[in-house]
Every structure is written in C-alpha cells, then in structure tokens.
Amino acid sequence: GENVEQHPSTLSVQEGDSAVIKCTYSDSASNYFPWYKQELGKRPQLIIDIRSNVGEKKDQRIAVTLNKTAKHFSLHITETQPEDSAVYFCAAGTYKYIFGTGTRLKVLA
Amino acid sequence: DGGITQSPKYLFRKEGQNVTLSCEQNLNHDAMYWYRQDPGQGLRLIYYSQIVNDFQKGDIAEGYSVSREKKESFPLTVTSAQKNPTAFYLCASRTDINYGYTFGSGTRLTVV
Secondary structure, three states: OOOEEEEOOEEEEEOOOOEEEEEEEOOOOOOEEEEEEEOOOOOOEEEEEEEOOOOEEEEOOEEEEEEOOOOEEEEEEOOOOHHHOEEEEEEEEOOOEEEOOOEEEEEEO | OOOEEEEOOEEEEOOOOOEEEEEEEOOOOOEEEEEEEOOOOOEEEEEEEEEOOEEEEOOOOOOEEEOOOEOOEOOEEEOOOOOOOOEEEEEEEEOOOOOOOEEOOOEEEEEO
C-alpha cells in the first residue's frame, strides 16, 4: 500500500544550527507534498508545501526540496530557534495525504 | 471568522457505547477528512469525503462510520466495534488538490 517514511524520529540541534528532516514516498502518483508543525496538544499547522513540478521552495528560514525520480523530499530549517521545537510531519498524495510518523525536533538554547 | 470547528474538545466513552464527534467548516471546502493520532505516532486516515453525499474508507475505517449530508458537516461515529478508540481525532478540510489541509483543533477521546 501507499507509505511515507520519515527520518529521523528525533533530532536535537543547538540554537543557530540547521536541521534536516527526510521523507520518502511510495505512490508515484503523488503530486503534492506538505510539511506540518505540531506543538504539544495542538493541531498541525502547514508551514510549507511543494508541488511535483517544482524542485525546491524556500520561505525565510525554511526550505523544501523534492526529487521525484528518487521519490524523496526534505525539510531544511536554518538558524534554528527554541520556538522551532515541535513535531514535524511530512505528507504526500493527491486527493488524500499519507503522513509520515513525525520528527520531534528539539532546539537547545 | 472562517475555520473548521471540532467538538467536543474532550470526550469520554464507556465500553459498548457509540459516540459521535462533530466537525463543521465554514470555509466552503469540498473535501473533508478524519484522521486518528496515537501518542508518538503519525496521522492515520479513517474516512474522507470529496463531495456531499459521498465518502470513502481510509486505511483504518473498521469500527468507524461517517456521513456527509451537508457540505459544512462531516461527523464521525466511533462505534462499539472499535476496540481501541482512545486517541486524538483530527478533522481536516481542503478546497482542492493543489492546497494543504486546514485542521480542526481536535477531539481527545478516552475510554473509561
């Protein structure tokens, strides 16, 4: 069946360093790849997305890259801050999304 | 103020009971979704609906039922056939396939 794998499951970085989270997907028909940030007990919030006709997208300190041939996409956060600490989820799909299992990011002050 | 509203925020269910979780949106979105989130895990799709009066099973539909009689509403019933219903339930909606979901604030269901 359709599957999205996400790594790592936990990630600790020093404030100011970069963080990278990687996902792979199985359904070659997927054409939309969003990333969500979820704080404890809260709803997931969309932070950035990318469509299949684009290889890279950047929004201030956040960027996403997509390699459709390898079925691989990544989230890059630069100059991390303590408020970036949260769980991050990748997803892939078309009319419905399959989510990865999440990455708990801790930014150490 | 446009958005997607889930109620109640907390729900307790006794063994053998059916309970219904409410999801209402005023965003004029066609598609609506129900996901289940267990501690430390990702979101798993229960049911989704792309249009009124039509819905499809997701990956873990057993023990759940839904209806989509109105565009704005997509209630989820957790039946007694769902043996492990304790989880955080998230409802989402989307305008079309080129956009991400808008999530509700969730309902935390606990079996007592």
